[in-house]
Amino acid sequence: MTMTFIRNHQYNLITRQVGLLQQAYDNVSDKKVINGVKNNIHARIIAAFPEATELQIEQLDQAAALSSNDDCLQYLSSLKTNLIAFDTVTEKQIKKLFPKIKKLKVLDLESIDYRYITYLGWTDIATNRLFIVYHLNGKLVGIEGRYTPLTKKSTCFLCNRPQEVALYSAITKFKPTNAASDYYKAIGNYMCVDSTTCNKHITDVAKLEKFITDVVG
Known part of the structure; x- marks a missing residue:
């Protein structure tokens, strides 16, 4: 069963944070610096979901394991199934x-x-x-x-x-x-x-x- 718990603005925040990690992979060779960026973006993502369940946190936690640009893209793509759509209006x-x-x-x-x-x-x-x-x-x-x-x-x-x-x-x-x-x-x-x-x-x-x-x- 798909869990929809991410609102558009939260997904944008995740995208922006993951984008910072992608920039680090493109421009930084020091693994300590990259790990620092990774820990920072992971903390900011988790902070954006104060009411998340353990299962939801588990999925968001995958940000801490991102090790390449491809991982970042796959992570963002995987979260799209969790997006809460704006209630349609007539x-x-x-x-x-x-x-x-x-x-x-x-x-x-x-x-x-x-x-x-x-x-x-x-x-x-x-x-x-x-x-x-x-x-x-x-x-x-x-x-x-x-x-x-x-x-x-x-x-x-x-x-x-x-x-x-x-x-x-x-x-x-x-x-x-x-x-x-x-x-x-x-x-x-x-x-x-x-x-x-x-x-x-x-x-x-x-x-x-x-x-x-x-x-x-």
């Missing part, structure tokens, strides 16, 4: 999340490989809106806001890599007690315009979940 579900937008343009849901998705994101160029759909605490939530592309690359606050980004600004639904009726607060940050790229590199969901929570209130 166009109807998404439109229900954004009831005020009557002509919402939804991305092509049938073309998505949900194993490699942490969040759904897409832009509507006509309205300069960026939409995010995510499973937060077992509930499907959606947020939308304006995006302003930058003319140069910058660091995305979600995947923490230099990419083509935009300033994404969403209005929070939270209102302080005794706030005026016209009160509003916008929350903004720089994030990838291309969510597919972002999903390939995101290794942690803490910032994403905090951002969504701050917006939805």
Whole structure:
């Protein structure tokens, strides 16, 4: 029976760590240095799964035995059967999340490989809106806001890599007690315009979940 226990962002973290080991094999001849890199990446991988079972830890532990580039590739490939896919959503579900937008343009849901998705994101160029759909605490939530592309690359606050980004600004639904009726607060940050790229590199969901929570209130 296949155990699905690895989320997309965790698989990205493993891939990044194993990539560091591959670089060591390509550029370092000192076995002590390579063993140090191996021990470090193994520790970081295990730390990313605080709730893993003994059987799951046993599979992740194979990172400690990687001894070549081929081993690294085989290890990453073997973990793909353990990926937890993003729960598929329908166009109807998404439109229900954004009831005020009557002509919402939804991305092509049938073309998505949900194993490699942490969040759904897409832009509507006509309205300069960026939409995010995510499973937060077992509930499907959606947020939308304006995006302003930058003319140069910058660091995305979600995947923490230099990419083509935009300033994404969403209005929070939270209102302080005794706030005026016209009160509003916008929350903004720089994030990838291309969510597919972002999903390939995101290794942690803490910032994403905090951002969504701050917006939805």
